[in-house]
Amino acid sequence: MxxxxxxxxxxxxxxxxxxxxxxxxxxxxxxxxxxxxxxxxxxxxxxxxxxxxxxxxxxxxxxxxxxxxxxxxxxxxxxxxxxxxxxxxxxxxxxxxxxxxxxxxxxxxxxxxxxxxxxxxxxHDLAVVAGLADRIAVMYAGRIVETGPTGDVIDDPRHPYTYGLLGSVPSSNARGQRLYQIEGMAPNMLALPPGCPFAPRCKRATGRCNVPPGVTQEGVRAYRCIDPFAASREAMA
Structure with a gap:
């Protein structure tokens, strides 16, 4: 090829x-x-x-x-x-x-x-992705954490990092309010934390996140998160 x-x-x-x-x-x-x-x-x-x-x-x-x-x-x-x-x-x-x-x-x-x-x-420009791609693969710490059809990933993210990216787009925030931001810093790639590398920045992280998450296949979508519902707006509020 x-x-x-x-x-x-x-x-x-x-x-x-x-x-x-x-x-x-x-x-x-x-x-x-x-x-x-x-x-x-x-x-x-x-x-x-x-x-x-x-x-x-x-x-x-x-x-x-x-x-x-x-x-x-x-x-x-x-x-x-x-x-x-x-x-x-x-x-x-x-x-x-x-x-x-x-x-x-x-x-x-x-x-x-x-x-x-x-x-x-x-x-990193999700506005570009929304109008261009058929499928999206979201990466964090060198690993794909979520993938699926563009509309599905943008409208209903499964991974909290995907949610954070979408929430940080200015148009997703009410006028006059502070922009949503993912807390913390990206991890050192030479010293990744045990388990899920996003756990130190995730509001919904628990002790279960100390175990490296496997890949969950959900129809045409896949993600690496023990608690995928942590990506919902209600759960992340």
Whole structure:
């Protein structure tokens, strides 16, 4: 299976001293034996697919001559150049304004539908996840603590950490009230607490949480919590 990666930083993805056409053509030639003219045409078409205007002109530009949103579109175009089976997007909309984020999400969704490529979108922005993903996997301390269809996880979280993430979204809090926050700090990965790593921060933790929780399968959902109802609003209040 071929995999492509979209990094968090747009300037880390693109080489600042090479023109866009050079970087895109090299990405194609590294995987396929085609002539440079064909590779250049594919690069131009890829820029057009992600909504970049005047792609011929952008190909001759250097990264610093493009806006942050434009650089991220170039990174997405490069990721799709060789038609990978899977794309891993690591915080690809970080530090972009809401309008540009929306445009990039729209283009990414169009490309996935058009090409059939699967995408894993790594993000802390649950608003992005809600409108993008088919399934969600929530991670804490390096381990998946809950997974399931997007609507189910967001509307009815099973794990208290998932609940905490959802509760910390400003729109989930009443106007004028303090934002909900998860107490405590993330654990040291080199010295994880015994049992459930989230227990020291969980309001519902008991002595039972000193035992590492197994995976509970509930239809199409799965979670690691001895008391899944601790994630309900009533239980966490």
């Amino acid at each position: 071929s995999t492509a990666w979209i990094a968090t930083s747009r300037m880390m993805t693109l080489n600042p001293v090479l023109r866009i056409d050079v970087q895109m053509v090299e990405a194609i030639l590294a995987h396929e034996k085609v002539d440079r003219r064909t590779a250049l045409a594919r690069s131009r078409d890829a820029l057009g697919m992600v909504g970049i205007p005047a792609p011929e002109e952008r190909l001759r530009a250097y990264p610093h001559q493009l806006s942050g949103g434009m650089r991220q579109r170039v990174a997405i175009a490069i990721a799709f150049l060789n038609e990978p089976d899977l794309i891993i997007a690591d915080e690809p909309t970080t530090a972009l304004d809401v309008t540009i984020q929306s445009q990039i999400l729209h283009e990414a969704q169009k490309l996935v539908r058009r090409t059939g490529t699967a995408m894993i979108w790594i993000t």
